[in-house]
Amino acid sequence: MSVDMGALVLHGLGDIRYERIAVPAPGPGQAQIRVAAASICGSDVPRIYQYGAYHYPLIPGHEVSGRVVALGPGTRGGPDIAVGTEVAVKPLIPCGHCAYCHIGAYGQCSDYDYLGSRSDGGMAEYLVAPVDNLLPLPTGLDPVEASLCEPTAVALHAVRQGGVEPGDCVAIIGCGAIGMLIAQWVRIMGADRILLVDVDEAKLEMARRMWLGQTVNSHNTDPVIAAQQMGGGLGADLVIEAAGAATTIEQALQMARPLGRVVVMGNPAADVTLSRATVSQLLRKELTVRGAWNSSFVALPTDEWHVALRYLADRRIDVRPLITHRVPLAQGAQALAMMQRRAEPVARVVLVND
Structure with missing residues (x-):
């Protein structure tokens, strides 16, 4: 595997660039994912151009699918997650310790992390995420369509x-x-x-x-x-x-x-x-x-992510008409600028890796 990768890096308000940077290494409890597709959320555009991020530099992107290519030291993927598994990535990383996490209300976590806004996200060739945040894709689900699992669950x-x-x-x-x-x-x-x-x-x-x-x-x-x-x-x-x-x-x-x-x-x-x-x-x-804020991903009774994936897989929920643009990652900065200018009608722009 290459030691560097392409990524869209936000350096300041409105200053987003496609760059070659080091591939992130997974730590304990984490997986390294080769990103297949990253859908651009409507919230990404104002974060980049209007409100700014929590810190810089930052790789945006929280609607992500990809393939597990490595596990961190001592990390066991479990029965459904292993090297080679195609996955959707939940962006919310709860602390696991607060009162709301104790009742499974992770969306109300008082000390959460979040891929693409507080930590580096998926507008890159590789992404590091907790193994617990990965969901295996149903057989036959297009990874580009799977990148819209997050808005489908929301x-x-x-x-x-x-x-x-x-x-x-x-x-x-x-x-x-x-x-x-x-x-x-x-x-x-x-x-x-x-x-x-x-x-x-x-x-x-x-x-x-x-x-x-x-x-x-x-x-x-x-x-x-x-x-x-x-x-x-x-x-x-x-x-x-x-x-x-x-x-x-x-x-x-x-x-x-x-x-x-x-x-x-x-x-x-x-x-x-x-x-x-x-x-x-x-x-x-x-x-x-x-x-309504975020989505629920506790196992029972309100797991909205697995439900979303199943409905995407058999196209009871059909996102294909919503994907108005498929853009190579290297052209992502231009795509974001187009969205910011409202230069073209857009539903979802998806950044894809070869």
């Missing part, structure tokens, strides 16, 4: 937070990749009326091509009225907000029917202020409002 977590019931009317605000994955999950769980809301006509057109549900461009159609019409004059049983804007969070509360549910998973870039009228609706309609 979407499933949001849907479970909302408690979808058969026959539900579900409104989804935000037609990015996560929103379109949510639409697939709620259909699987029995929703028979699905409304997708966005301001980007290209995203709405993709949703229509995928037959995900009725679409509304909120630039020219009031989504609150659309939700009421779809929900028999009352509103949606469940609204999932996946855009992360003050306007869309307010719309989500307005679109839900009395006694309805709202899940907020979009991460706002600015402060959010609700109008008095919307707060009045929240109170009078007695809405149930929940947040």
